[in-house]
Amino acid sequence: MREPLLKVENLKQYFPVSRGRVFKAVNGVSFEIYPGETYGLVGESGSGKTTIGRSVIRLYTPTEGSVHFNGQEIAGPLDHAARTMLRANMQMIFQDPMSSLNPRKRVGDIIGEGLDIHHRASDRAQRAEMVAEMLEKVGLSSAHAERYPHQFSGGQRQRVGIARALILNPKLVIADECISALDVSIQAQVVNLMKDIQAQTHCAYLFIAHDLSMVKYISDRIGVLHRGYLVETGTTEEIFDHPVHPYTKSLLSAVPCPNPEVEKRRTSVSYDPREEGIDYALGTLHALEGQHAVLATEEELRRWTGA
Amino acid sequence: MNEKAILELKDLDVSFRTNAGVIHAIRGVNLDLQKGETVAIVGESGSGKSVTMKAVTGLLDENATVNRGQIHYRLAENGKEEIVDLLKLPKKELRRRINGRHIAMVFQDPMTSLDPTMPVGKQIMESMLLYGGRSREEAKARALELMNLVGISDAEHRMKYYPHQFSGGMRQRVVIAIALSGDPDILICDEPTTALDVTIQAKILELIKDIQKRMGLSVIYITHDLGVVAKVADYVNVMYAGKIVEVGNVNEIFYDPRHPYTWGLLTAMPDMDTDDDRLYSIPGSPPNLLHEPKGDAFAPRNAFALAIDEKAEPPLFKISDTHYAATWLLHPDAPKIEMPPELQARLERERKEAAKYLA
Numbered sequence: 001m002r003e004p005l006l007k008v009e010n011l012k013q014y015f016p017v018s019r020g021r022v023f024k025a026v027n028g029v030s031f032e033i034y035p036g037e038t039y040g041l042v043g044e045s046g047s048g049k050t051t052i053g054r055s056v057i058r059l060y061t062p063t064e065g066s067v068h069f070n071g072q073e074i075a076g077p078l079d080h081a082a083r084t085m086l087r088a089n090m091q092m093i094f095q096d097p098m099s100s101l102n103p104r105k106r107v108g109d110i111i112g113e114g115l116d117i118h119h120r121a122s123d124r125a126q127r128a129e130m131v132a133e134m135l136e137k138v139g140l141s142s143a144h145a146e147r148y149p150h151q152f153s154g155g156q157r158q159r160v161g162i163a164r165a166l167i168l169n170p171k172l173v174i175a176d177e178c179i180s181a182l183d184v185s186i187q188a189q190v191v192n193l194m195k196d197i198q199a200q201t202h203c204a205y206l207f208i209a210h211d212l213s214m215v216k217y218i219s220d221r222i223g224v225l226h227r228g229y230l231v232e233t234g235t236t237e238e239i240f241d242h243p244v245h246p247y248t249k250s251l252l253s254a255v256p257c258p259n260p261e262v263e264k265r266r267t268s269v270s271y272d273p274r275e276e277g278i279d280y281a282l283g284t285l286h287a288l289e290g291q292h293a294v295l296a297t298e299e300e301l302r303r304w305t306g307a
Numbered sequence: 308m309n310e311k312a313i314l315e316l317k318d319l320d321v322s323f324r325t326n327a328g329v330i331h332a333i334r335g336v337n338l339d340l341q342k343g344e345t346v347a348i349v350g351e352s353g354s355g356k357s358v359t360m361k362a363v364t365g366l367l368d369e370n371a372t373v374n375r376g377q378i379h380y381r382l383a384e385n386g387k388e389e390i391v392d393l394l395k396l397p398k399k400e401l402r403r404r405i406n407g408r409h410i411a412m413v414f415q416d417p418m419t420s421l422d423p424t425m426p427v428g429k430q431i432m433e434s435m436l437l438y439g440g441r442s443r444e445e446a447k448a449r450a451l452e453l454m455n456l457v458g459i460s461d462a463e464h465r466m467k468y469y470p471h472q473f474s475g476g477m478r479q480r481v482v483i484a485i486a487l488s489g490d491p492d493i494l495i496c497d498e499p500t501t502a503l504d505v506t507i508q509a510k511i512l513e514l515i516k517d518i519q520k521r522m523g524l525s526v527i528y529i530t531h532d533l534g535v536v537a538k539v540a541d542y543v544n545v546m547y548a549g550k551i552v553e554v555g556n557v558n559e560i561f562y563d564p565r566h567p568y569t570w571g572l573l574t575a576m577p578d579m580d581t582d583d584d585r586l587y588s589i590p591g592s593p594p595n596l597l598h599e600p601k602g603d604a605f606a607p608r609n610a611f612a613l614a615i616d617e618k619a620e621p622p623l624f625k626i627s628d629t630h631y632a633a634t635w636l637l638h639p640d641a642p643k644i645e646m647p648p649e650l651q652a653r654l655e656r657e658r659k660e661a662a663k664y665l666a
Contacts, residue, residue, distance in 0.1 A: 044504035044505070044506060044507070045475065045504055153592050154352075155592055156592075183351040183352055183531060183593075184351065184531055184532070184533070184572060184575055184576060185351060185571060185572065185575050185588060185589040186351075186588075186592065187575070188575040188577075188586040188587065188588030188589075189588040189589075189590075191586055192585055192586055192588055195585070210504055210505060211505075212505065213576070213577045213578060214577060216577070217577040217586060250506060251505065251506060253509075254505040254506045254508065254509040255505060255534070256505075256508075256509070256532065256533075256534020256535060256537065256538055257534060257537065257578050258533045258534055258536075258537050258561055258573060258576055258578060258657070259537060259561065259578075259657040259660060259661060260536075260537040260538075260540075260557040260558055260561050260661075261558070261660075261661035261664050261665060262657075262660055262661055262664065263534070263537040263538040264537075264538060265664055266538075267509075267513060268506065268509035268510065268513070270506075270510070271506070
């Protein structure tokens with residue numbers, strides 16, 4: 001059995017709203033990511049997928065639960081060594097490249113900042129060389145290091161974001177909706193690039209998105225989130241070919257396909273947990289065949305699987 | 308203008324003055340909309356699809372110049388029909404007579420198109436009170452009716468809600484209700500579902516379709532999502548660099564595309580059955596229209612480009628009565644070039660799937 005690179009157990013993330021009231025953004029989510037694989041996290045806005053990414057990389061302090069990364073517990077207070085390890089080995093690509101790149105810094109300095117902080121380059125020449133190499137790797141040219149973010153197109157800017165995340169050779173990259181803001185023809189370019197880089201460096205991705213067809217394409221395994229609960233998880237085939245949870249089914253039925261005769265006749269399946277009488281808090285994660293697991297009570301599981 | 312046409316764009320050409328120079332954003336666009344039909348304009352950002360519709364509604368920015376072209380609209384008012392050129396109408400008259408009452412628009416992001424300081428009921432009633440000649444009571448009754456029509460339950464109570472009290476999907480329903488409040492005959496939807504989740508996206512599209520049928524609306528969709536187009540459109544216009552490069556009915560575009568750019572768009576969209584290791588992508592990025600493209604604007608990104616593409620711009624070649632594409636590949640003297648095999652395989656699969664329904 002391989003050791004997971006990241007093991008999230010019973011992660012809870014609450015936010016105080018006002019005195020005595022909290023908003024429960026993430027309610028006891030558990031999943032694992034193995035080295036070199038891509039785990040896709042899908043769900044609608046407000047389902048907690050971005051929160052999970054931010055809790056894991058410790059932009060938030062998890063309320064409860066454990067996050068085990070690279071052989072170390074990182075959910076609790078972090079000492080200096082643990083923080084350095086985390087920052088060097090886990091990186092993030094953000095959704096909107098324009099708002100996540102400092103407009104007053106040259107691209108070379110944006111990408112090189114991680115090298116400076118972690119003292120990875122011995123002198124300026126080596127730093128420039130590493131930045132240039134990284135730029136080439138993401139399909140830009142080394143001359144681009146002198147430019148500012150506004151001089152790039154959207155797709156190129158996202159490449160800069162990817163270069164910044166990858167310069168330290170992280171083991172895990174959290175990609176939070178990193179292609180949603182891009183044009184269709186550019187999305188494919190960026191996804192292909194991410195796949196190529198993964199093949200070279202064997203980094204793992206936590207790919208957060210709401211576009212199911214892209215998630216299907218890039219992920220090895222998928223977790224489906226709804227209202228802060230992980231309702232179903234499994235390999236890509238298990239989720240797409242044999243969805244069990246009604247929410248997953250409704251999500252799949254809503255994916256548009258480029259086939260007009262089929263698309264015009266299809267109506268999406270609506271889903272409301274209250275109408276169906278499903279209370280996520282009562283369910284437990286039931287393992288099905290293979291890696292497939294679904295959040296359900298005993299009775300719901302019988303109903304959905306028809307067993 | 309033929310009998311059934313309600314809107315007709317003829318050779319529309321628009322440019323913008325900027326500090327960097329003149330941007331030639333729309334380079335001769337022709338477009339027809341027939342009564343009761345749905346037309347989609349597809350393209351990447353910067354292709355000019357939004358600008359085209361802004362020209363129709365008179366919302367072009369100050370620095371825009373319309374170089375040439377006409378926008379004919381069949382104006383039906385007080386039982387009379389006349390054809391007007393929207394570009395010739397003074398701005399004031401366009402605002403007073405056309406916008407909202409005849410041509411209404413649904414924008415992309417409901418959070419920015421609604422007033423956060425005004426209850427939604429009041430926002431729906433606003434234009435009815437200003438132009439509709441209705442009394443307060445009548446306007447309120449109509450607003451309730453509209454809210455029910457767009458699927459907002461408990462309308463009486465929710466009229467007093469502010470936009471922030473609604474979810475994204477509900478907000479977009481409010482925006483649609485506002486657009487419908489003037490009883491328009493054309494509804495222009497500019498990326499109406501891009502800011503929404505997939506599950507809600509499907510619901511909103513089904514809603515617009517349903518309303519269209521009931522009210523006999525003609526709808527123009529502006530989108531970059533081919534899945535949306537497949538679901539709603541009767542006719543499709545594919546736009547690239549300020550030009551329409553392929554036009555046809557929805558089946559012609561999806562089952563028999565002819566322009567390499569349309570091929571690229573279709574192949575780049577992963578469908579649920581894509582198993583390839585690499586996703587096909589169109590190389591490069593759209594041209595900067597600050598510099599007038601020489602020849603075919605798509606040629607630098609086109610793997611199938613011919614030598615002539617660099618010299619002369621291809622005209623629209625006719626494929627069928629409804630299907631046209633602007634690519635030299637359709638010229639009788641052009642070498643026979645087939646679409647990429649992965650797209651061919653996919654279209655084959657899709658046609659088979661579709662045949663099940665057509666039989």
